[in-house]
Amino acid sequence: MTVSAPEFIHETVLLKETVASVLNVTVAALETGTIKKTGTFVDATFGRGGHSRLLLTYLDKDSRLLVFDKDPQAIQTAQALAASDARVIVIHDSFAKLQDNLQRLGIEQVDGIMADLGVSSPQLDDGSRGFSFMRDGAVDMRMDTTRGESVAQWLKRVDETVLADVLYNYGEERHSRRIARAIKQMDHYDSTLALAETIKQAHPNWQKGKHPATQSFQAMRIFINNELGDIDSFLDQSLMALKVGGRLAVISFHSLEDRIIKQFLQKHSKGQYPEDANLPMPPKRPKLLSKPERVAPSDSEIKTNPRARSALLRSATRL
Numbered sequence: 001m002t003v004s005a006p007e008f009i010h011e012t013v014l015l016k017e018t019v020a021s022v023l024n025v026t027v028a029a030l031e032t033g034t035i036k037k038t039g040t041f042v043d044a045t046f047g048r049g050g051h052s053r054l055l056l057t058y059l060d061k062d063s064r065l066l067v068f069d070k071d072p073q074a075i076q077t078a079q080a081l082a083a084s085d086a087r088v089i090v091i092h093d094s095f096a097k098l099q100d101n102l103q104r105l106g107i108e109q110v111d112g113i114m115a116d117l118g119v120s121s122p123q124l125d126d127g128s129r130g131f132s133f134m135r136d137g138a139v140d141m142r143m144d145t146t147r148g149e150s151v152a153q154w155l156k157r158v159d160e161t162v163l164a165d166v167l168y169n170y171g172e173e174r175h176s177r178r179i180a181r182a183i184k185q186m187d188h189y190d191s192t193l194a195l196a197e198t199i200k201q202a203h204p205n206w207q208k209g210k211h212p213a214t215q216s217f218q219a220m221r222i223f224i225n226n227e228l229g230d231i232d233s234f235l236d237q238s239l240m241a242l243k244v245g246g247r248l249a250v251i252s253f254h255s256l257e258d259r260i261i262k263q264f265l266q267k268h269s270k271g272q273y274p275e276d277a278n279l280p281m282p283p284k285r286p287k288l289l290s291k292p293e294r295v296a297p298s299d300s301e302i303k304t305n306p307r308a309r310s311a312l313l314r315s316a317t318r319l
């Protein structure tokens, strides 16, 4: 499903696979067109609503779909959808505030939660958002432009060593120290292209087909949006938020995100021993999730949408 709004397009990744997963049916069953479910569902990352729009076609009129996004432009698109579909409830907030928002709305638990992590194509394609090292714009990179500090503001005040740690920890950038030094020597941070060029010049090891600023830009974006911290709290809250039998389906785009999701699903699908138990044979914790499933995009999806290349869908059922 391709959705444009207003001038940028987001090609949804693992569309049918994610919707089938959150509804607990197979893609083949989805394609019969006979599925109609009732319930309350969450799209934690609305974006341009590709997953939400398809899910809505399988929900009856009494169902509800709560859609979250941090991004004001995504929220504008979600509000337009809600204006024509009363089942849609729009929440301009981080998915890390899942429980707060459910409580505020008087919703105890939900039947399914899906999340498609990271940035959308419109965020990357609009140079003025500052996410891209290919298009010039202010060095911003905030998903929620209505609050918080931009990367430019942060770069002005951050210590070189802290910057290097961020580049290393969130970008797995091996040359973080020399890149951090070069960035801190810049006079101003008002151009993504200038920042990308500085990183390129400082980077000693250019790889074919990959801009040398790729990992540093990813690191600054993850840091400024607290992306990994948000995923941690969201996953923890999803256990409380899901009804027994409810489904959790999460798409990641890089190894740092995927590691968190994989470890979370593994931990809760195995009975764990409490770490502080002092007993010779401590009682097992109940399993909270079923054995996790993993789906990667098909070759044909990757061919038509190269962004799908690194996507991975992991899912499980609340027990």
Ligand SMILES: C[S@@+](CC[C@H](N)C(=O)[O-])C[C@H]1O[C@@H](n2cnc3c(N)ncnc32)[C@H](O)[C@@H]1O
Pocket: 010, 011, 012, 013, 044, 045, 046, 047, 048, 049, 050, 051, 052, 068, 069, 070, 071, 074, 093, 094, 095, 096, 116, 117, 118, 119, 120, 121, 143, 230
């Ligand atoms: C890959 S896009 C989702 C695309 C969507 N599935 C579609 O088909 O249009 C990710 C979206 O998640 C949003 N996002 C990222 N982190 C978030 C968070 N912590 N809370 C809420 N939204 C977040 C981004 O602003 C972006 O719009």
